[in-house]
Amino acid sequence: MINSKPKISLAAVPYFWSKESYLSFYHQVASAPVDIVYIGETVCSKRRSMKLADWLAIAELLSASGKQVVLSTLTLLEAESELGYLSKLASQKNYLIEANDVAAIQIASENKNSFVAGSAINIYNNRSLMRLKELGMSRWVVPVELGCDDLLPMIQLAARESVEIEYQVFGRMPLAYSARCFTARHHQLTKDQCQLRCLEDEQGVLVNTQEGEGFVQINGIQTQSSKVSNLIHQSLSLLNHGIDIFRIVPVSAVDTIEVIQQISDGFLTLAEPLFEPNKLVGDYQYCNGYWFQIEGMNQVG
Amino acid sequence: MDLVCPAGNYQSLIKAVDGGADAVYIGLRNETNARHFAGLNFTDKQITKGIDYAHQRKCKVYCAINTYPREAHWQRWTSSVDQAMDLGIDTLIVADIGVMEYIRSRSADFPIHLSVQASATNLQALNFYYQNFGILRAVLPRVLSLRQVAQLAKTAPCEIEVFGFGSLCIMAEGRCYLSSYMTGESPNTKGVCSPAAYVDWQEQDGKLESRLNNLLIDRFSEGENAGYPTLCKGRFEVDSSVEHVLEEPTSLNTMGILPELNSAGVAAIKIEGRQRSPAYVNQVTRAWRKAIDGVVLHGKRVGLEEISGLANLAEGKQTTIGAYERSWQ
Numbered sequence: 047m048i049n050s051k052p053k054i055s056l057a058a059v060p061y062f063w064s065k066e067s068y069l070s071f072y073h074q075v076a077s078a079p080v081d082i083v084y085i086g087e088t089v090c091s092k093r094r095s096m097k098l099a100d101w102l103a104i105a106e107l108l109s110a111s112g113k114q115v116v117l118s119t120l121t122l123l124e125a126e127s128e129l130g131y132l133s134k135l136a137s138q139k140n141y142l143i144e145a146n147d148v149a150a151i152q153i154a155s156e157n158k159n160s161f162v163a164g165s166a167i168n169i170y171n172n173r174s175l176m177r178l179k180e181l182g183m184s185r186w187v188v189p190v191e192l193g194c195d196d197l198l199p200m201i202q203l204a205a206r207e208s209v210e211i212e213y214q215v216f217g218r219m220p221l222a223y224s225a226r227c228f229t230a231r232h233h234q235l236t237k238d239q240c241q242l243r244c245l246e247d248e249q250g251v252l253v254n255t256q257e258g259e260g261f262v263q264i265n266g267i268q269t270q271s272s273k274v275s276n277l278i279h280q281s282l283s284l285l286n287h288g289i290d291i292f293r294i295v296p297v298s299a300v301d302t303i304e305v306i307q308q309i310s311d312g313f314l315t316l317a318e319p320l321f322e323p324n325k326l327v328g329d330y331q332y333c334n335g336y337w338f339q340i341e342g343m344n345q346v347g
Numbered sequence: 348m349d350l351v352c353p354a355g356n357y358q359s360l361i362k363a364v365d366g367g368a369d370a371v372y373i374g375l376r377n378e379t380n381a382r383h384f385a386g387l388n389f390t391d392k393q394i395t396k397g398i399d400y401a402h403q404r405k406c407k408v409y410c411a412i413n414t415y416p417r418e419a420h421w422q423r424w425t426s427s428v429d430q431a432m433d434l435g436i437d438t439l440i441v442a443d444i445g446v447m448e449y450i451r452s453r454s455a456d457f458p459i460h461l462s463v464q465a466s467a468t469n470l471q472a473l474n475f476y477y478q479n480f481g482i483l484r485a486v487l488p489r490v491l492s493l494r495q496v497a498q499l500a501k502t503a504p505c506e507i508e509v510f511g512f513g514s515l516c517i518m519a520e521g522r523c524y525l526s527s528y529m530t531g532e533s534p535n536t537k538g539v540c541s542p543a544a545y546v547d548w549q550e551q552d553g554k555l556e557s558r559l560n561n562l563l564i565d566r567f568s569e570g571e572n573a574g575y576p577t578l579c580k581g582r583f584e585v586d587s588s589v590e591h592v593l594e595e596p597t598s599l600n601t602m603g604i605l606p607e608l609n610s611a612g613v614a615a616i617k618i619e620g621r622q623r624s625p626a627y628v629n630q631v632t633r634a635w636r637k638a639i640d641g642v643v644l645h646g647k648r649v650g651l652e653e654i655s656g657l658a659n660l661a662e663g664k665q666t667t668i669g670a671y672e673r674s675w676q
Binding site for chain 2: 123166173189199238255342
């Protein structure tokens with residue numbers, strides 16, 4: 047039986063959508079039962095369907111609906127223009143930011159701003175956790191490859207230091223970032239002349255082995271798991287391991303809204319949330335191995 | 348411009364020192380370094396001997412403790428730091444914030460090089476590690492263009508080291524979890540990528556198949572060069588076409604842009620390959636010593652012949668200058 051309901055968060059959309067698609071999605075999110083919403087571009091600085099002002103308008107809409115808004119940031123920063131944009135986000139005082147590179151931590155801490163350490167920040171032990179806490183970390187999104195045993199000896203410190211722990215419970219996992227754009231490569235284009243072809247794929251492009259087994263999902267310079275992580279049936283275990291926030295990484299817009307609803311309903315009415323995959327439009331394969339300290343692609347239970 | 352060469356064992360260390368390396372880098376026999384392979388790396392005794400040999404010839408010895416300790420195994424990393432420092436290592440190559448802090452708790456100024464595994468690709472990231480831990484040098488991930496490297500070298504608060512030759516990681520190092528997704532073991536946690544224990548070769552209908560933890564990575568026709576199934580370098584199916592979706596089996600070779608790296612103020616060139624043989628280390632070290640001396644002392648660009656001469660040492664027998672050139676990206 048669940049005694050305390052965790053907070054539910056929605057990660058930034060990892061894919062490239064049109065402005066209309068983002069607006070329509072976040073209007074639905076505004077009335078969906080989710081507590082925390084991360085917004086912004088985290089993968090590629092060439093994706094500019096949304097200007098900063100557009101994101102801030104969405105932030106206002108979500109805040110007005112009672113959500114905690116977090117401005118997420120780029121993960122692989124190379125160009126100076128990217129640092130310039132990051133600097134605007136990490137030095138402002140209106141919203142919390144999610145740092146996906148230590149550059150964001152550097153700018154936030156210089157400006158005495160607190161920050162969420164995203165899953166691409168490598169915090170694997172207490173000493174790292176403590177150091178970043180001292181620099182202003184208020185929440186820790188656990189790196190995707192860490193599981194329940196890895197977390198056990200860290201929960202106490204995080205709780206004592208009031209650092210919230212967030213763990214991904216649904217969505218494809220971010221597994222790698224490259225200088226190369228794999229979507230462009232697939233279309234035989236270079237990154238500099240990519241024609242923003244990733245706009246065509248609402249949730250990336252599936253890559254299979256030559257035997258038809260899922261391998262990865264390519265999404266611009268990001269490589270994701272082909273399978274969707276799904277820990278909805280492990281909710282009790284997650285709560286027992288001190289997870290404060292359940293993170294949903296968007297898939298398609300329609301299925302994301304459905305999953306938020308299912309998870310939230312589950313906590314309201316059931317001993318443990320139930321997941322009904324047949325209510326989703328997409329045909330997903332699931333995995334949860336990382337939580338059980340094995341291959342991330344595997345599914346236990 | 349220093350030449351930093353790999354030494355997976357004592358024999359390789361001798362070859363690197365004799366071949367003219369300014370520094371060699373080694374690892375301990377555990378998962379604290381990113382080449383945690385069977386039969387590789389150094390015992391205490393070999394480290395002492397290796398340091399003696401190198402120091403007598405004015406060559407430095409760096410030790411990589413550049414994986415990420417999980418809390419339950421934390422002690423293994425701190426005792427490895429103790430071990431390396433107590434044995435007289437010149438510099439530690441480190442990625443984890445916690446490990447850097449531990450080193451600083453022992454010594455305020457022991458030289459720390461930021462490992463490529465820390466994935467620092469921009470000025471603010473370098474500022475972070477410089478201001479918090481006083482890093483002396485940073486090794487850049489193989490994701491930046493030449494122009495970006497030059498810009499960083501000009502503005503960085505620390506020295507910059509870049510990869511010159513060897514296996515080509517196409518992902519930002521330290522942020523790639525593909526290996527643990529497929530095998531449970533990753534560079535970050537175990538110091539391995541696509542680990543050999545999970546590799547399987549099978550002959551099927553006249554084709555040679557390579558598998559990693561049962562997943563088909565590639566399928567080779569007769570006469571095709573069958574490379575190690577590094578998971579990002581296989582052939583996969585996308586939109587019903589079979590292709591090298593992420594990268595071909597190829598190695599990095601930046602000898603052709605050495606003059607540019609030199610005038611950009613890059614402090615050191617790193618050669619990858621602690622897992623390779625002493626013969627490889629010998630040949631590559633000598634070729635790069637000559638190339639660097641040519642560029643630095645005589646302002647001489649390396650000839651095409653010498654550049655392509657290294658290709659037979661490369662994975663897949665082909666080389667690229669990788670992300671340094673925008674068109675690769």
